[in-house]
Amino acid sequence: GIQVEQSPPDLILQEGANSTLRCNFSDSVNNLQWFHQNPWGQLINLFYIPSGTKQNGRLSATTVATERYSLLYISSSQTTDSGVYFCAVVDYGGSQGNLIFGKGTKLSVKP
Amino acid sequence: DAGVIQSPRHEVTEMGQEVTLRCKPISGHDYLFWYRQTMMRGLELLIYFNNNVPIDDSGMPEDRFSAKMPNASFSTLKIQPSEPRDSAVYFCASSLGAGWNEQYFGPGTRLTVT
Numbered sequence A: 001g002i003q004v005e006q007s008p009p010d011l012i013l014q015e016g017a018n019s020t021l022r023c024n025f026s027d028s029v030n031n032l033q034w035f036h037q038n039p040w041g042q043l044i045n046l047f048y049i050p051s052g053t054k055q056n057g058r059l060s061a062t063t064v065a066t067e068r069y070s071l072l073y074i075s076s077s078q079t080t081d082s083g084v085y086f087c088a089v090v091d092y093g094g095s096q097g098n099l100i101f102g103k104g105t106k107l108s109v110k111p
Numbered sequence B: 001d002a003g004v005i006q007s008p009r010h011e012v013t014e015m016g017q018e019v020t021l022r023c024k025p026i027s028g029h030d031y032l033f034w035y036r037q038t039m040m041r042g043l044e045l046l047i048y049f050n051n052n053v054p055i056d057d058s059g060m061p062e063d064r065f066s067a068k069m070p071n072a073s074f075s076t077l078k079i080q081p082s083e084p085r086d087s088a089v090y091f092c093a094s095s096l097g098a099g100w101n102e103q104y105f106g107p108g109t110r111l112t113v114t
Helices: none
Strands: A004-007 A010-014 A019-025 A029-037 A043-048 A052-056 A059-064 A069-074 A083-091 A105-110 B005-007 B010-013 B019-024 B031-038 B042-050 B053-056 B065-071 B074-079 B088-095 B109-113
Touching: A004 A083, A010 A019, A019 A029, A019 A083, A019 A105, A029 A069, A043 A052, A043 A059, A069 A083, B005 B088, B010 B019, B019 B088, B019 B109, B031 B074, B042 B065, B042 B074, B053 B065, B074 B088
Parallel strands: A010 A105, B010 B109
Antiparallel strands: A004 A019, A019 A069, A029 A043, A029 A083, A052 A059, A059 A069, A083 A105, B005 B019, B019 B074, B031 B042, B031 B088, B042 B053, B065 B074, B088 B109
């Protein structure tokens, strides 16, 4: 089945810094989503981005489907950005829809 | 819309007891997914439904687990009998039109089996 790899596994930032999180996937995908799991465990939808670029405030994401990767940019990080960021994909040739999750990037933003 | 609703938010039970987790998908969504999150295995699919019909239950770990969707607005995941290794966070998610469309997750149920 499709493999999803995220890097880096851990990231510590000073408040105000910028960061880039990467997601590599091993096959064509129908869907790619970025989630933020906050310290209370909730999975928050950030982007639905099977291809192209989107921006939402300080966050933006780019997926280059032909090269099988996606990037999540966080600018001017805040302590509330702390948590785990997951990339998840739906295998293009697989079932109708289950998301395959990466292991996540754990982000800690220090004041 | 209120989003995906799950109950209870936390459940603590003793080994051998029956546990029932509940989910109400976003109104109008025709796909419903049950995922489980553990430290060892991360987030993984257990089962999903389309128009109330189970489509893929290959992720259900064993016969102790069962899921139903009696109508478009309600689903249950049942564990009977529960075991300590079932301790995890169980998420319900829903999507509209196709499973590869954007999936929205509920807040999860944190299950602890002692």
